[in-house]
Amino acid sequence: MSIYTENLCYTFPSNKVGLYDINLDIKPGSRVLLVGPNGAGKSTLLRVLAGQKLIKQGRLLLNGTDPFKLASTGNSGIITYLGTEWASNDITKRDIPVTVLIDSVGGTNYKERRDLLINMLDIDITWRMNQCSDGERRRVQLCMGLLKPWDLLLLDEVTVDLDVLVRSRLLAFLRQETEHRNATIVYATHIFDGLGDWSSEIIHFRGGCVVARHSMERVKYKDNEDTVQETELAVEVPKSKSIYPLALNWLEQDLHLRGERTEDKTRPKYEDLSQLANNQYYDDKERVTSYFKTTRKI
């Protein structure tokens, strides 16, 4: 999905300026990283793109269409927004089986994609949510959020709890989605490990304004330099001294020793677990189908 903004501004009801004069032209298939200090306006932009905040000044076109106009032009697409409020949803802490949650967002309609996500995120389908660690819970949430094949994915730092191996697999999956389906991702984060060559463009935000936009082709990595140099033509950054490659290697070894869950011959079938759980949990009181209204269609 393409994103086009022209002199886009957003003012909060309190009259505080949230976004000022944002001009973007993002092609379908882009992976855009939003970088900036706390309070820079990254989440505000993501919420505007998600249609959660009404624009009164400037223009916003998604796939050439004003998302706030009801009439469909045939250029529609699915927008998925996974933000901090989505990630803190308490329903995923209840005594509820994983399959019930996944089925509640269409697990049975997207079987192939569901199984791919379950495997990529290394989810044990016998988990019960109240017995999951924070990172395990986050994996289930991501599986749910990513299930519907979106055209635009708006990510507001929802990978904080993930171990580096799952985070690395997730980033690879997201890259594939942009390359194979021409889907677009806008990702706001403060964690840059593993993102060295992931994005196609970095946008620097400050005080609700875009300070700079860099296509990754202009970013050059240098050995043995501690300073960052930014010119009209290029941004030069020292090679990271991060322990990320070491941690990633350790976790790859751990997974190799355990084996992928799909290799476990004693693992029950998803359908069997799902049917059992749905019989138990899908009474009127326990309906979870309205959980995670993360996507909208324009």
Ligand SMILES: Nc1ncnc2c1ncn2[C@@H]1O[C@H](COP(=O)(O)OP(=O)(O)OP(=O)(O)O)[C@@H](O)[C@H]1O
């Ligand atoms: N409802 C609101 N009313 C008024 N000001 C708000 C409101 N929500 C956010 N702000 C302000 O808007 C600015 C931008 O907030 P935003 O959440 O977009 O920042 P951010 O770049 O995502 O920051 P972080 O990195 O901390 O997540 C902040 O100064 C914040 O205090």
